[in-house]
Amino acid sequence: MAERATNPQIGQEALDHKLNWLMSLRFLFALMLAGSTLTYQLAHRLNFTATSVVLLYGVSGVILFLSAIYAIVSPMVQRHQRLFAYAQICLDALCIDLIIYVTGGSTSVFTFLYLLVVVYSSVFVFKRGTLCVAGLCSALFTALLILEFNGTLNPFGPGGGGSGTLTGLQLVQKCAIMVVACFSVALLSGYLSDQERRSKAELVAMEAHLLRVQNLAQIGEMAAGLAHEIKNPLASLSGAIQILKSELSADRDNMRLMQIVLRETDRLGSLVNNFLTFARPSAGRTQAVDLTQALAEIITLFEKDSSVGQRIKIDFNALAEAPRIDIDPLQLHQVIWNLLLNSAEAIVQQGHISVTVQKMKNERILVEVADNGCGMDETTLDTIFNPFYTTKPNGTGLGLSIVYRILETYDCHVDVQSKPGVGSRFCLYFKPSQPPQ
Template sequence: MHWLVLLRVVVSLLLLGGTLLLQAREPADLIRPPLVGPCGILALVLALSLIYRAILPRVRNLRSFAYTQVMGDIALVTALVYLTGAEESIFASTYNLSIITGSIMLYRRGGLIAASLSSLLYGGMLNLRFFSVLPQAFKTTLRSAQPLGSEVFFSIMINVSAFFIVALLSSYLAEQAKVSREELEVAQSDLSRLTLLHEHILQCLPSGLLTCDSQGRIIYANQSALSMMGAELQSILDKPLEEVFPQIPSRLFQEAARGVHDPQMRRQNMKYTRPDGRVLELGFSLAPLRGGDGALMGTIFHFQDLTQTVAMEQHLRRMDKLASIGEMAARIAHEIRNPLASVSGSIQILQKELSLEGPNRRLMEIVVRETKRLNGLLTDFLSFARPEHPKPKKMDLSKALRETLTLFMEQARSSCELKVQISPGLTMYADSKKLRQVVWNLLNNALEAMPQGGNLTVRASWASGALPAGLNTQETWLVMEVEDSGVGIPEEVKDKVFDPFFTTKEKGTGLGLSIVHRLVEEMGGRIEMQSQPGKGSRFMVWLPSGSIPQEEEHGAEPERTAPRPT
């Protein structure tokens, strides 16, 4: 309806301007009777149009407002026709504009009502003029006498017929336009719902999806893709896929761009480094993107974050490996320990009974010392292979960590700077002795990585954020971190640091971290390592808080003894 009101304004201006242009030859003509009336009517129509435009946003009953507007227009047109010569008026055709307006706004009913009202007013005005009831508005040079009956009848018949023909045609077109508009709205609504559903499906996919055009430039990315990549949409749009993922073999991308179906394109793995430095293990596949006619349109790049899956697989493989090595170590340790115990006991008896002096005494001391070292090594083997059954009790991890740190630093007498960030009240249900052994071994490993001194940082808090793969998210977890600024671990040996008997040090059994790994797993936790050569390493231990029985709520704290270094 807004545009119809604006159209009224335009038509009023055109009629007013045309009338003035054709009839006013001199400025004085503008105030003479023949022009004052028509110009006043057209000015009134223009003013009403502006008023309608102003009040339209506040109108609630648009249908009644439309009827009022159409009827008012017809009344003004009748006045304009009368003032411009009645049967001689050139404005009789303007009735059709009001009829068309009624048909557009009110359809067939409104068009026929407008045509009927126009016929009544126009015919009544000509009949009143014919019977001299209505005088001539202004004297004209064309006719001064009364109109003939045949002329009046002919004029009424022609115009009334035109009114109803215009009403029928315009209302028919308006209704057809309405039907077409409704069908179009339904089609657009269906298309919008389908498009929205399609977009929701793509955005809700847990895997990443990128679409490239025929030039290999990215034109679409779903939310999962952006989350995995750690990027904003605008930062990757219109960029070549090979630039964003340089790890993709160019051969695969070129074959996908040519529409080649290669079995190797179905699934590949690669490492992807996010802008924040985090490295992900991605599984990806490439496929040609074709249109409805089968024409090649571009490439689809589908990928998933397999980092946790790969980490879980590595963890399971490591556990299987450690289990087999542990069994072997246990058997070897038992086979060696029995004769070693006999040798050790015999040597100690000989040492007491023999009075050795000089070199013989030193040799005997070496034998005794090395026998004890061998026995300690076998004890470590057995601790790794067949650890003692855990005896979990309620304990304050915060307090236990601080006590272990104090005792360790007193014995180590290191020049390292210790930084402690331990949250208070970290209560859990665990074997205190085994937990202290874990902390002791990690601290010892950190100091050995900093022979020239450095920074040793120990943190402990309730775990927040993402947990390692395989951990129960319904459990409450604590996380401990031991970080050093030492030499770091070379990339090629990172996967071996928890393997038994593996060490990069000149001295050492290679069992310290293996025992830590085994103890943490026994407690239902997880240990992970991050390291950069030349910058240091960080070991993170996740432990479940466990359930604390009621009878142990006031139990005694476990004994505070230092674990034996490994």
């Protein structure tokens, strides 16, 4: 399976949708808070001028005002939605701190709202960001309790005890409980959110892979038939030219023309063979291959190629334990050579290519070919494995297509990442060789 990383456009649209939901839920929460305050006021027959009532209405108004500001600003910060989400999360934590202060401080029943902030933050930020949010909520709650313990703040609302009612032991207990709760929820929700993101990315990649396979299968059938139709008359043409070459007089012009015809015939023959390899790649003679040794030999040969010369430095980083994979050595050579050649052609002057072998957690063997060449834009990344697509003046557009088809035969996953002006990275994930039973 060959795809690049998750499409950033899809991720941006999903983030926009989630932010819209968050703003809507925040607006409803503010209305519910205002309604609850009104119910509490009527039930206890409090005046509108009561301090706790005024503060609760004030908090509700602040949240409504912020919701309106978020809705207005959101279309203007499309390129910074992740930072926009961080800002909303931090302001929500401050608003919750204010709600807890107004509703009793250490005895408030709304302390669970911190956990809600931690949970929903995992939807917008990664696990590390969720842990930072947990730290922020813990710090805000701890600061509020310390100020209450010192008598600096006198919480309002039912249960608001004021100065001296919070003992040192209670302070430590409540802070410890909040810290443990926030970080436990952050670890769990962050883990689940990361798993969900990875699952979605794999699903998108699989859908794109299936679509590509369907397209390539149709093209392959047509290509195979066309290649066979071309190959037979081409062989006859080449044989006829060889006979004519031996029978005609050794005229310089005739010989020159014959050489041109034979050279171009060989070139067409090579193109047809590549066409057939792309159309119907065979599994070849599969055997357990020492990956480190095979890559070292390929790199040594490639360094002597005329396309490399002295302008490109190739770094090879292998595992201490030489992994083995099941593949045809000739096809492995073809795959790695094509990727190295593609990287070398992307480097205009001086540059370097790195080949790295790693063992992944899922037991797959990663072979990474990275360069610091010209890189590729989004449009090129979407089409690099399509047959006959090339950005090179003398390219046929079959090199990476053949790489794709060969690797597909061995159930190899390919990930491509690139950035214009920075370089490209091809990651091949091979299945390790199975030990004999």
